[in-house]
Each structure stands twice: as C-alpha cells, then as structure tokens.
Amino acid sequence: MKKFLKNREINSFLFLTVLIFLVGLINQSFWKPETIINCFNDSVVFTFLSAGIAFVILTGEIDVSIGAVLGLSSAVGATLLRDGYGIGAAVSAAILVGALVGLVNGIGVAVLNIPSLIFTLGVNGVVRGIIYVYTKGAWVENLPADFTIFSNRFLAGNVTYFYGAALVIIVIGHLILTKTRKGKYFVAVGDNAAGATLVGIPADKTRIMAYVLCGVFASMAGIIYASRIGFITPTAGSGYEMKAIAACVLGGLSLTGGIGSLAGAAIGAVIMSSISRILVFLGFSSDYDNTITGFLLLTIVVINTTVQNRGALKNRHEILAAKTAGKGGQKA
C-alpha cells in the first residue's frame, strides 16, 4: 500500500478524483458521467501537448515553443484542407512541420549546447512570426465539414475518437518509455546525463529524439485543435506551453528530469483542462484560469525543488562524514 501511494501517477489520479468529488459536493451536476467524461474529452489537445513535452522534460530539458508549433502546424494543415487537399496530405504536412521544428530545437539544445529555455523561447518567437507571415495575419476559416465533424464522432458512449486515439498513443508511449531498452534512455539522460554517457547511452541523440517527438505530438495536437475549433487564428495555441508544463508537473514529472511518465502527463492534462470547467461550475469567471494554473505550477515546483535540494545536501554531507567516520584503527 505504501509503495502504491509512492507512485506519482497514482497520486495525481487521486488528486483528480478528490477534485471531482469536492466540486461535485458544491454543484452536484458535476458528478454526472457525461460531465466527467467531457473533462477527459476536452483535455485531448493538452493530452497530446503534455505527452509530447513529457519526453523533453524527462530528459531534463524544456520546450516553450510547443504553443507556436501547435499554431503553425494547425494553420498549415487547415489551409491545405481549405484549399481542397485531402485529410491525409494535411495531416502529413502538419506533422512534418512539428518534426522539423523539433529537430531544430533538438540540435540547438543537444548539439549547440544552448540552454533549452533560451533556445526554444527564440524558436517560439520565430515560429509565431512565421504563422503571421504564412496566414498574412488572417484567420483560416471554412474548413471542410467532414474534417470538423470528426471531433464530435464518438467511439463508445461519450468518448470521442480523438480521446480514444490519445489513450492508445499514451499507452503505447508509456510502455515504450518504461519497458523497452531505448525507451529507458530518455529517463536515464534526465536522471544523470554524465552517468548515461559512461554506460554508452547516446545522450545527444536521445535529446534530439525527445524534441522531435515533442514537435510531432504538438502538431497532432494542432490537427485536433483545428478540427475542434473549426478555424485558426494567428494566436492559436499561445500560452499553451505553460499549461502543458503545468500538466506534466501535476502529473508527477520532475522538471529536473528523470522522474515521471507519459501516463502521469496524461492525467495531469485532464486535471489542467478540468480547471476551467470547474471554474464555470463553481460560478467563477474563467479569467482566473491562468492564475490558478500558474499558482499550482509554482506550488508543486517549489515543494519538489526544496525537497530535492535538501536531499542533495544531505547526500553530500553523508559522503563527507563517511570519510572521517570509523577510522578507529588509524587514529590513536
């Protein structure tokens, strides 16, 4: 039981359950199955974003360009659809955009050794600028109905196809990360990069891969976003990176890397996107959304970091203390 509670994903899931329970106490209509399932359905964009950035966070880096990647890939996909190209072509083009930006991020961080926050912040600006140039600042509208209708198709009961797809991808990704040899490299690099190199793990390649996957996931989020909203503004997805990072932290990932999983990131995404719904149910304005998100993020990060720093200091002291302890035979 103790071990069970130590599991960070379980903790996040309990947090979500308690949250739903408490909100339901105030407004009982929140306890309806449709409402709860809709919390999951609505989280689908963040689920993809969080799962993608989880790869990067696990390796101990960060990517703040995913909001812009979502915007650009959805704009590219949407214009192709609007201009009569097939869904396959539009999706492939969007994913290619995500992969490319991810590759650039990966090279900047892993090969050029530029701090990831700075590099991806720069890329974020560049990509956001490209969106304006590409769309000439206009909205991309009039998407074909057979594309937008997709977000309202249900797989089973109230669960949408999109969320079903998200679940499948999360499960596969989770298993790859935790069960396969190369999947474990991501966590290893974030846990101890120097140690990873010493046992022959290609740390740079792993980091690049993480960024590419992050970009691809962000572009998939972009396609779903386009289908759900039905039009793309030049600011689409801005600020989403903060929410995706917060979702990961809520889901038990450590921003210093090495701790967490995709399942955790997915649970965190549900918590994250439920917050705006909960605000509505409690009768608050959703203007509080960002404040609450940021506050949650800070709270958890402050606690995590304090605990980690204490542990590191304790470790160092133990090592130093061991050097002088128990030398009975050598000191008169």
Added chain:
Amino acid sequence: MIKHSEAVDQKLFTASGIIKTFGINSVLKGIDLSLGEGEVLALIGGNGAGKSTLMKIIMGIYQPDQGSVSIAGEKMTVFKPSSSLARGIYMVPQEPLLFPNMTVEENVLIGLGEKPGILKKRLKETMAEINWKLDLGRKAMSLSIAEQQLVELLRGLMRQARVLILDEPTSALTFDEVESLFKIVEDLKKKGIGIIYITHRLTEVFQIATHVAIMRDGVITLNGKISEFTREMLVKGLLPDDCKEAERQEAEELDYTGLMPVFELKNFSGYGFWDISLKIYPGEVLGVAGVVGAGRTELAVTVFGKDKVLSGTAVLDGKDVTGLSTREILKVGINYVPEDRRLNGLFAISDVAANMTSALITGKSMGKLFVNRKAEYEITSRYVNDFRIKITGLDQSAGSLSGGNQQKIVIGRSLATGPRLVILDEPTRGIDAAARKDVYGIIHKLKKLGVAVMLISSDMEEIVELSDRAVVVYQGRIRGELKKQEITQSGLMAASFGVGEGKQVEG
C-alpha cells in the same frame, strides 16, 4: 632486442608512448603502462599528475595525440566510450554515477542488449558469484556510497569487463566497507580480471595491489611488482627528482616569544574533517598539507561560515566565532581565497577595480548609495602597483587576465578589508613561475603586516618554502604537526599519503 610476443599477448591492456597535450599544457609525456590478468595495478600520483587524463584516454573519452592503446593485444583505433566499453573496460568513478531515480536492477541492466529474461538470470548468477545480496528493487538514491560502488562493479561485470578501473574507491567508505570492498577485489583478481586501482593511500597499496606505478607530471616515475618496493621508495617516487631538502629559505625564523595566537581551532569538527585543533599566530604562515579530498577545503569553507559546524570551537582574538555566517566572519576579519578563482572568487566580467573593492561594497567606505569610483580607483591602484598586477587599465575585465594576475586580484581584494586571518586555498595552482613568485611576495607582505596566514597547498615544495609551521591533514584529521626546521618534502608527502607520523619519516 627480442620481443616477448607471448608476454604481450597475455596482457589485458597495454598503453605505449601516450602523449596528450591541452593547448600549451602537456599533461601526458609518453606513458607506458600495462596490466595482466588477475593483476591489481595501484596507480598513485599527486594532483595534476595526469592520472585522470590517462584514464579518460583508456575509457575513450579523450584521444591521445601520440601513442597507442591495445586491449587484449588488439589496437584501439577509435576512441569512444562505447567502443572501450565493448572491449571490456569499465571505470567505477570516484563518485558513482548511478541513476538515482532508477532501481538497482535498472541501473545495472540499462543499455544492455540481450533479452530481459536472460539478463535477469545473468545478473542473479553474477551476484551469486561474488556472493553479494541486495534488494534489486531499491532505488539507487537510497543506497550508501559503498552499495553504489558495488552497483557500479556489477555494471562492469555484467558488461563482461576484463579491465576495471577503480578511481579512489575507498575515499568515501568507512573502515568496514573498505574491508568488504577488498574482499570483492580479491575475488575479482581470482577470476582473472585486471584492476587499475587509483588511490592516495599508500597503506592500501600494500594490502591489495600486485603491481604499482607512480605518476608525476605526466610521466611514470616508478613501475613494477609491489614486492620490489617499500613505502619509503614510493614516497621518494612521488617527490621531484631535483628535490633538495636543504634548500629552505634562509628567512628569519618567527620569534614566538610573547605571541598570542590570532586564531585557534579547538576540536573543530564538520562535514569532511574531524577533531581539528590548531593555532595560528600573527605574522605566521601555517602550512596545511595533504592530498585533494583530505578535507582541507571543507575545513576552510566551514570556518568561513559556508557549512555547518558539528562540534568544537573557532576563536579569533579571544572571541568565539564558531558558526557565524560568512558575512559576519568577513566582518570579524577572516578572509578566504578559494581554490577555483573563476568559480568562487572572481567576477569575471566586472573590471579590475570593481573586483578589487568588491569585498568592501557592503560597507560604507565605498560610498553610501552610489559607488565612489574615485575611492575604488585609489585602493585598486595601490594594490596593482604593490602586487605587480599586469593590466592594461583599471577598467579591464578581470576575466581577460591571466590566471596569475587573477589570483593576485583575489588575494589583493582580501587584503583591502584589513583582515586578521587569511586562508589561501591552493594559491598557486595553475599559474606560471613569475606569477607564483609575485604571489609568494604577497604572502610575505601579509606576514610583515602581522596577518596570520593559513596556507592550504598540495604542493609540498610551496609548504616547505613558505611555512613557519605546518600540519598535515589525512582523511579529515590532523596527522602530525611540524616546526619550521622539521618541515621536509618527504615528511609531508609521507604523512599526506598516510605513511607514519609526519615527524618520523625523514629524507
């Protein structure tokens, strides 16, 4: 010459004529070294002797400029960690590099290509072979250093390592843990595994090694079977060839009559050092000798208020200064000049003047609200002239100066506060001979001003030249205190490596 090809074939590993230069700094000057099956080669050497560079070449992290490395008779052509690993070389670093958030099992098996089932079976067998039990499901962060080292050893064994490099494996172990590590090393020896054992403790060498090699300044000065050597011979090998003991500075001996100590430590203990008692008198240089990791820097940093005092007292001018914060310590007149100037001491981007007066910036002498640029320049010009600091102007950025001039600035800065005690940590490491002379000049000036100086140095020659008295720190404790006429390089060296009491080993 007849080549003993058979003998060469039996060697697990041979390095010949290894040369490695970094910039103008030649670190390895032609190293020949080999290791046979079941041998334990103790590799000894002071700081900067080139041991870690040599190991990094063997591990494939660095490429040698000249020379070759062969493993099991096969010459290495590419130098990459993965290819060294594949050839059966595994290094257990001084501070184990495990993945703290992974289990023991994951830590050992990560990166191995076989099927999980087979791997787990092999792991169990290997553990049974060396008779070692540990919960494989434990997270690495919950392991003691000794257990972490065993996990590292397991990693090496699971990778079929034939050559294990142990880098100061006992430096963070307790006495009992050392015993059990030695048992494991004996077992590995019997299995035919070759071990390179890097250490600073000569007593261990005779306990565990079959062969010994001493490195100094990028060359092997002594190499052979352990049975051919005595401790005294090893100590001699660590000293420079031209070490002339008699050539001590004819400086006047300090007259202690009527002097009261400026600074005193009584049974002072903290993390990394234990039960340290010493006194320093005004105008005296107290040499603190020892090897890196002996606990000297930890002692200095703790006195300076950066770490917790566990027990004992520190007294300055009769006042108890135990456990004060760094700010308060500075105020009462204790100054610390750290070893790594760039990391701890210097504001590299700021200019020379700002650096020189930075220790005064919290006081009022530099202006109450705005910094008094004139006062700043006055103080700085004085020290720049006094210490012969070579700069283009007071507004030159400190980071662009040579190491020696940087050091002069950092020491000069501590002087500007009018201190009672200055602790210098390796003040001349990595600076050239001319700058070294200037730094010595500054130390003499400090003496004349009546400042007490605590000189931490691993350079025995420096201790001999400058100290009025010296203590040797070994494994966090003081081992021997020497009066001026008793200080010899060989005596200091022997005590630093844990041989005898400093006083007993002469010449």
